[in-house]
Amino acid sequence: MALFLSTIQNKIDKKGRVSVPARFRSILSERGYSSIVLFPSFEGEAINACDMGVMEGLLEKIGGFDPFSEDRESDADALMAAAVELPIDGDGRITIPPTLTEEIGIEDQCVFVGRGDSFQIWAPEPFDTRMKAVKERARLKRAAGQKREASDD
Amino acid sequence: MALFLSTIQNKIDKKGRVSVPARFRSILSERGYSSIVLFPSFEGEAINACDMGVMEGLLEKIGGFDPFSEDRESDADALMAAAVELPIDGDGRITIPPTLTEEIGIEDQCVFVGRGDSFQIWAPEPFDTRMKAVKERARLKRAAGQKREASDD
DNA sequence: TGGGGTATCATGGATTTTTATGGGAGTCAA
DNA sequence: TTGACTCCCATAAAAATCCATGATACCCCA
Numbered sequence: 001m002a003l004f005l006s007t008i009q010n011k012i013d014k015k016g017r018v019s020v021p022a023r024f025r026s027i028l029s030e031r032g033y034s035s036i037v038l039f040p041s042f043e044g045e046a047i048n049a050c051d052m053g054v055m056e057g058l059l060e061k062i063g064g065f066d067p068f069s070e071d072r073e074s075d076a077d078a079l080m081a082a083a084v085e086l087p088i089d090g091d092g093r094i095t096i097p098p099t100l101t102e103e104i105g106i107e108d109q110c111v112f113v114g115r116g117d118s119f120q121i122w123a124p125e126p127f128d129t130r131m132k133a134v135k136e137r138a139r140l141k142r143a144a145g146q147k148r149e150a151s152d153d
Numbered sequence: 154m155a156l157f158l159s160t161i162q163n164k165i166d167k168k169g170r171v172s173v174p175a176r177f178r179s180i181l182s183e184r185g186y187s188s189i190v191l192f193p194s195f196e197g198e199a200i201n202a203c204d205m206g207v208m209e210g211l212l213e214k215i216g217g218f219d220p221f222s223e224d225r226e227s228d229a230d231a232l233m234a235a236a237v238e239l240p241i242d243g244d245g246r247i248t249i250p251p252t253l254t255e256e257i258g259i260e261d262q263c264v265f266v267g268r269g270d271s272f273q274i275w276a277p278e279p280f281d282t283r284m285k286a287v288k289e290r291a292r293l294k295r296a297a298g299q300k301r302e303a304s305d306d
Numbered sequence: 307t308g309g310g311g312t313a314t315c316a317t318g319g320a321t322t323t324t325t326a327t328g329g330g331a332g333t334c335a336a
Numbered sequence: 337t338t339g340a341c342t343c344c345c346a347t348a349a350a351a352a353t354c355c356a357t358g359a360t361a362c363c364c365c366a
Contacts, residue, residue: 010316010317011316011317013317013318013319014318015318015319017317017318018316019315019316019317021315021316022314022315022316091315091316091317092315092316093316093317
């Protein structure tokens with residue numbers, strides 16, 4: 001199955017619309033979806049995005065509706081409550097609700113980040129910071145580890 | 154199958170009518186229903202809502218589980234007795250009976266909360282409190298480290 | 307190889323449709 | 337008659353849809 005790869009930054013217009021990267025759209029439609037499901041990441045820094053199939057799988061895992069049982073994870077319920085299904089319009093755009101953008105700090109630009117079977121949406125600056133941190137950590141690890149002189153800094 | 158997702162707050166007018174969120178309505182009608190079934194949650198904080206199909210499955214499951222168990226049967230009886238089927242009117246609204254709203258503390262606003270295969274109806278404030286509690290708990294769990302144990306104190 | 311044409315994409319704006327909400331008229335029963 | 341309820345209509349706001357354009361990438365053919 002095709003994977004969500006690479007990082008694309010797009011603009012959010014005054015009406016709150018953003019283009020979903022064309023490649024991502026084609027992957028979604030390959031899977032048979034014309035909408036995406038968004039919900040806040042647990043770390044609170046990004047929005048997670050997946051298709052409805054993933055949500056269905058999740059629900060199946062936590063079990064169906066049974067008012068007599070208390071064992072249904074409240075986390076899972078919170079997830080369903082925080083998630084939104086967004087239709088992709090005829091021009092390939094979505095409108096992310098303010099509840100999600102505000103929490104993450106997204107304003108007029110956002111970054112789509114491939115994660116394989118799903119992707120994330122970030123505000124540009126925090127994403128930058130995060131990437132730099134990751135790279136730095138990798139660099140340190142490399143430096144501390146072996147004498148790998150193939151420098152690429 | 155489409156799932157009930159996200160959280161929508163709507164107003165209750167003087168006549169006691171509330172709009173069922175459009176997305177929820179379309180999911181219901183997709184499943185072939187034009188009414189919803191309501192009954193109080195056992196925790197007493199919210200109203201549970203589902204379609205008649207879910208209700209039938211539910212009662213069948215409970216009834217079929219153990220025909221000789223008095224507890225189960227009385228639970229099922231209580232559920233049936235407390236449940237109401239509400240028609241959705243031409244404008245997409247329902248009128249929640251006072252028996253249910255008073256118990257939950259709903260007055261002039263209510264919140265529809267998706268739960269996947271069903272949804273709930275809350276008074277705004279208790280729902281807020283609940284969501285904050287869930288988030289805080291998740292935060293603590295995260296901060297405590299990745300040791301995923303049954304404990305969540 | 308390079309240049310022109312074409313398809314695709316991201317973006318902006320306008321227009322139409324849907325939705326939530328308010329209110330009124332008619333109906334039925336107590 | 338009064339009160340509760342149903343059906344119908346009005347409207348403002350929000351959402352979905354449609355159309356236009358500049359830019360870029362892609363392809364084809366001389």
